[in-house]
Amino acid sequence: MTIPSPSSFDAEHEPMSLGDMDPQEFRRYGYQAVDWIADYLTNIRGYPVLSQVAPGEIQQLLPQTAPHAPESMQDILADFDTIIMPGITHWNAPGFLAYYSMSGSGPGIIGEMLSNALNVNAMLWRTSPAATELEQVTVDWLRQMLGLPAPLFGFINDTASSGILVALAAAREAQSDLAIHEQGMAGRTELPRLCLYTSQEAHSSVDKAAIVLGIGQENVRKIATDDDLRLDPVILEQTIQQDIAAGYRPFAVIATIGTTSTSSIDPIPPLVTICQKYNLWLHVDASYGGAAAIDPEMRWVLAGCEQADSLIINPHKWVFTQADCSILYTRKPELIKAAFSLVPEFLRSTDQHDESIPNLMEYGIALGRRFRALKLWMVLRYFGQDGLAARIREHRRLAQLLRQWMAEDPEVEIMAPTLFSLVCFRLHPQNIDDENTLNMFNETFMNRINANGHFFLSHTKIDGKLTLRIAIGNIHTNEEDIQQLWGEIQRKKTEVKHW
Ligand code: PLP
Numbered sequence: 049m050t051i052p053s054p055s056s057f058d059a060e061h062e063p064m065s066l067g068d069m070d071p072q073e074f075r076r077y078g079y080q081a082v083d084w085i086a087d088y089l090t091n092i093r094g095y096p097v098l099s100q101v102a103p104g105e106i107q108q109l110l111p112q113t114a115p116h117a118p119e120s121m122q123d124i125l126a127d128f129d130t131i132i133m134p135g136i137t138h139w140n141a142p143g144f145l146a147y148y149s150m151s152g153s154g155p156g157i158i159g160e161m162l163s164n165a166l167n168v169n170a171m172l173w174r175t176s177p178a179a180t181e182l183e184q185v186t187v188d189w190l191r192q193m194l195g196l197p198a199p200l201f202g203f204i205n206d207t208a209s210s211g212i213l214v215a216l217a218a219a220r221e222a223q224s225d226l227a228i229h230e231q232g233m234a235g236r237t238e239l240p241r242l243c244l245y246t247s248q249e250a251h252s253s254v255d256k257a258a259i260v261l262g263i264g265q266e267n268v269r270k271i272a273t274d275d276d277l278r279l280d281p282v283i284l285e286q287t288i289q290q291d292i293a294a295g296y297r298p299f300a301v302i303a304t305i306g307t308t309s310t311s312s313i314d315p316i317p318p319l320v321t322i323c324q325k326y327n328l329w330l331h332v333d334a335s336y337g338g339a340a341a342i343d344p345e346m347r348w349v350l351a352g353c354e355q356a357d358s359l360i361i362n363p364h365k366w367v368f369t370q371a372d373c374s375i376l377y378t379r380k381p382e383l384i385k386a387a388f389s390l391v392p393e394f395l396r397s398t399d400q401h402d403e404s405i406p407n408l409m410e411y412g413i414a415l416g417r418r419f420r421a422l423k424l425w426m427v428l429r430y431f432g433q434d435g436l437a438a439r440i441r442e443h444r445r446l447a448q449l450l451r452q453w454m455a456e457d458p459e460v461e462i463m464a465p466t467l468f469s470l471v472c473f474r475l476h477p478q479n480i481d482d483e484n485t486l487n488m489f490n491e492t493f494m495n496r497i498n499a500n501g502h503f504f505l506s507h508t509k510i511d512g513k514l515t516l517r518i519a520i521g522n523i524h525t526n527e528e529d530i531q532q533l534w535g536e537i538q539r540k541k542t543e544v545k546h547w
Pocket of ligand 1: 147148206207208209210251253304306307308333335336362374
């Protein structure tokens with residue numbers, strides 16, 4: 049065995065001892081890490097938003113062989129600075145306006161740090177009573193902030209993609225005569241083909257869940273949308289009727305509040321009526337848009353959702369909570385439990401367990417569950433509903449301001465309504481009318497903006513038209529950033545026009 053030379057270690061670092069890092073060493077580097085985080089957040093505007101490294105560059109800088117001998121924390125942290133940091137795209141940067149820019153916050157970081165230190169597994173109530181009980185309380189606080197009526201059962205998943213899988217498994221479970229839980233679906237020729245409905249604008253996680261659950265992508269009906277990209281209820285009902293007539297078994301509808309491309313809102317009340325008429329599970333994907341309802345002025349976005357069977361909202365998107373944190377609410381927890389509960393002997397609670405408090409491992413795929421409620425609890429308390437609402441309102445104001453400037457520029461075409469804080473646009477110089485040329489022009493323009501390092505935008509396509517998205521959701525983004533972005537848009541527009 050190679051014994052490392054003592055000179056490469058801190059005084060406290062005892063490589064040959066078998067325990068954990070020495071508490072003094074932990075304190076020293078822990079303080080250093082906190083100082084680093086505070087400096088990082090203070091200087092966040094100095095980093096290029098989109099990492100500038102070439103593919104493979106980071107891997108090349110890292111040793112390809114695993115470390116045999118212990119290394120000093122000092123060396124590890126130095127490599128973090130020089131090797132890892134250049135490969136980071138800064139989701140914390142105020143100029144990160146791509147996808148749905150998601151933003152953590154100071155209290156969220158502290159919550160994650162403490163949760164990491166505790167490292168509990170919230171699989172059963174008894175494996176950390178506070179983790180389960182805090183989770184129940186915080187998801188209920190958020191329910192109240194959103195104005196959704198009680199009772200509503202909720203729990204935290206890592207992502208909305210996991211949540212929709214759980215919701216659709218429960219929806220499938222509701223078709224109890226098919227006995228899918230016991231008999232599965234494979235090889236059962238007597239089973240009707242299950243199908244579900246969502247709009248052409250729905251997130252790809254719907255398709256993924258359908259694939260995983262054995263429904264198959266072909267049986268995800270993508271219902272056409274109206275001019276504002278909202279699912280059309282009339283076409284939905286016609287499609288359901290055609291499917292029933294053809295021998296299919298419709299079982300769920302997935303609506304979206306804040307679609308990924310343009311943040312359109314599907315009309316929930318008529319969808320509730322249709323789902324009740326045909327006995328379908330209604331799931332609402334409010335991953336991004338749902339947060340807006342924290343502001344009482346925006347409560348209307350969730351109108352009708354009190355009648356949905358399940359709903360997802362992602363605090364890691366627009367509630368300033370560190371990833372990962374996605375909440376699945378449901379009015380039918382018993383069906384989720386029926387779909388997932390499987391308690392092997394080694395996990396059976398032998399002490400007296402209060403049945404009114406759930407063992408959350410019974411509500412999803414994962415047995416092990418991180419203590420995510422801690423950061424959410426800190427964020428909700430630190431900002432309060434008023435503070436969260438004020439930040440969300442400010443983001444909406446900034447989006448409207450930008451939109452107003454765009455509306456005054458004859459070379460900018462606004463591509464979708466701005467209901468939340470997403471602005472969809474494209475450049476449309478007067479001398480270019482060919483759609484392919486316009487698409488190329490806008491892609492080049494976006495790539496130029498992104499290469500500059502100050503801002504990061506992403507794109508989508510609306511009716512085949514390449515559309516740029518500016519999603520304002522970062523806690524650090526302010527009016528000055530948006531003014532600078534507008535200046536950058538004007539400069540790059542001129543540059544690309546003369547290119
Ligand atoms: N639903 C919508 C509307 C989204 O925009 C996204 C991601 O942006 C998702 C679902 C998936 O979210 P997650 O990354 O939590 O799985």
